[in-house]
Amino acid sequence: MAEEQNSHTSSEQVLARLREVILSGELRPGEKLHQDRLAEMLGVSRTPLRTALTALTQSGLVVYEANRGFRVREFSFVDVLAAFRVRAEMEALACKLAAPRISEADIACLHEMVALGDRLIEDGTLQTERLPAYRQMNVDFHTTVLQASGNKWIENFIDQLHNVPLASDRLIMWHDYGVIRRSHDDHRRIATQLAARDGDRAAGIMYEHISFAADHLVEHLKRSPEDFIRVPVGDVDDIDPKPRSKTRRKKQS
Known part of the structure; x- marks a missing residue:
């Protein structure tokens, strides 16, 4: 045995x-x-x-x-962008579900992860040796929100999406400090809104957080494809990187 x-x-x-x-x-x-x-x-x-x-x-x-x-397995740019769009929708939904039920312990964990991120980038850059710790913090932050949603289907679907290269929460655009700073501030605002039990605002921030990552990834690949080991197959110039935002969709409906 x-x-x-x-x-x-x-x-x-x-x-x-x-x-x-x-x-x-x-x-x-x-x-x-x-x-x-x-x-x-x-x-x-x-x-x-x-x-x-x-x-x-x-x-x-x-x-x-x-x-x-x-x-x-090889994935196309279409695959990667499609995965990002589903991630944005589902992690936004996770925020809505998590807000009324998230525990004080999980809220404390989110704030601790934000504080850790502050320390890792406090000198105005993300040093190479700090990247693994920052990547793990990012994974833990998103995982905590997903688990707090109490919906195993969302967790399972998101886990499947992480199998698509470049759409995973393990991807950190660490060369551009401005991107790192913006992404980390998104984490801070998401944690703050979840602590306030405001699921709609937390969901909106999460949706833009993931959508921005997709937009920036495509633009970066157009400029410097050699920066990535895992460049997907297909022509990045044929891809429209911008999913419609939640705000625009509300106005159109």
């Missing part, structure tokens, strides 16, 4: 590690996943690795082809 439990834990750990390696760009879109090399890189045996690859195939991050093996 203990051996079976350890094996299950090992497979989950390999799955989490492999997912992070792919989402971080260490493995590129379309790249063939050689199991011997991966096992050596991750320091694991092939059995849990095979289990992890199968799980990632089912989630859509990895593709399996008969006689060719596993490879990292």
Whole structure:
């Protein structure tokens, strides 16, 4: 029983590690996943690795082809922008649901994460060595809001969207301090509105927070595609990066 439990834990750990390696760009879109090399890189045996690859195939991050093996799935710019738009809608909804029910402990956690972000960028930049801590803070902030919504469907759908490269909350546009500053201030305002139980205002800020990230990503890719390891396939110039805002939609209805 203990051996079976350890094996299950090992497979989950390999799955989490492999997912992070792919989402971080260490493995590129379309790249063939050689199991011997991966096992050596991750320091694991092939059995849990095979289990992890199968799980990632089912989630859509990895593709399996008969006689060719596993490879990292490629996504188009259309895929990435579509994922961002769904993220914006669903995380805004999460804010609305979370506002009346979020616990004081979760509110305190959100404020603590904002304070951590303040410290990480207090010198007017985000240093390379601080990027992992800032990225984790960003993931934890969004995860706390999603869990506070009390809606497992939203959590599950958002988790699936994070399998789309560049649309994940692990993506941090860290070279541009202005973008980092704006994004971090959004976190502060979201936390403040949730603490005030104002779901509509928190939702509006969250929607613009994610939509702005999509807009900036596309504009940056047009200017400097070499800045990203994981450039999606397709022509970025053909993409309209701007989803309609909540405000514009209300005026049109």
